[in-house]
Amino acid sequence: MSKTVLITGGAGGIGLETAKVFLEEGANVALVDISSEALEKAKQSLNNSSNVLTIQADVTEESDVKSYVEKTVETFGSIDVFFNNAAIAGPAIPIKDLEKKQFETIMDINVTGVFLGLKYVINQMEKQGYGSIINTASNAAYIGSAGMAGYIASKHAVAGITKTAALEVADSGIRVNAVAPAAIDTQMLSGIQQNVNPDDPEGAGEAIKQGIPLGRFGTPKDVAEIVLFLASDRTSFVTGSLYNVDGGMQAD
Structure with missing residues (x-):
């Protein structure tokens, strides 16, 4: 695979594991994250590969998004695959107690960040066809x-x-899909367990696990393999779909 893959949230569990999977396939990978320190650690874990570009950026800032797209294209020549992945869970607070700023922060990263990534990457991909x-x-x-x-x-x-x-x-040669993970063993899941039950996060985790038909938490690689599949020509007739990676939770 001689493709270029752009990943936001690239220094986190799922983003970094996805980078590893694509690098194993011979791809170039651009990792975007808000933390320059986390990006440096990520690149070190990827053996400082020359196929890896790290870009510090805030996905909620339009100028940053425009810049990470331009830097990727300048370095590797194209963006073949975009994993629009950056997100936060936010605090576990009832609506009646949730502050407007807390709600806006979650929506800004998880929705505006996705929208801006789509906006600028789609423009690039339309040029490519x-x-x-x-x-x-x-x-x-x-x-x-x-x-x-x-x-x-x-x-x-x-x-x-x-x-x-x-x-x-659809008429531009571009496909857009989504992965829908649940209970993936990452820092975000640990944070959710802590939010749900600060006194017993492990107990909260066990309660979550009991609701998973396959009886275990997912791994970042479980998600990464589906991203690889959706990026491939094997899914050339798949677009507008959500792929569950949840151990059967939605089927239960």
Whole structure:
């Protein structure tokens, strides 16, 4: 695979594992993250490969998004695959107690960040005449969850913008899909467990696990392999879809 893959949230668990999977396939990878320190650690974990470009950027700032797209193209010549992945869970607070600023922060990163990434990457991919975009939704795109209004609303929005973008660019050789992970063993999941039960986060984790038909948490690689699949020519007739990576939770 001689493709260029752009990944936001690239220094986090799922983003970094996805980078590893694509590098194993021979791709060039551009990692975007808000933390320059986390990006440096990520690049070191990838053996400082010359196939890896790291870009510090805030996905909610339009100038940063425009810049990370331009830097990727300047370095590697194209963007074949875009994993639009950056997101936060936010605090577990009932709606009646949730501050407007807290809600706006979640929506800004999880929705505005996805929108801006789509805007600038689609413009680049239309010039190329091809491309595959994979947004990160969640099982939160299907359900409600007490105390998680911001996150739930944001992931419903990602599902909707995925379908809309897919229709808008279908005649441009660009496909747009989303992965919908649940209970993936990452720092975000640890944070959710802490939010749900600060006194017993491990107990909260066990309660979550009991609701997973496959009986275990997912791994970042479980998600990365689906991203790789959706980026490939094997899914050339797939667009506007949400792929569940949840151990059967949505089927239960």
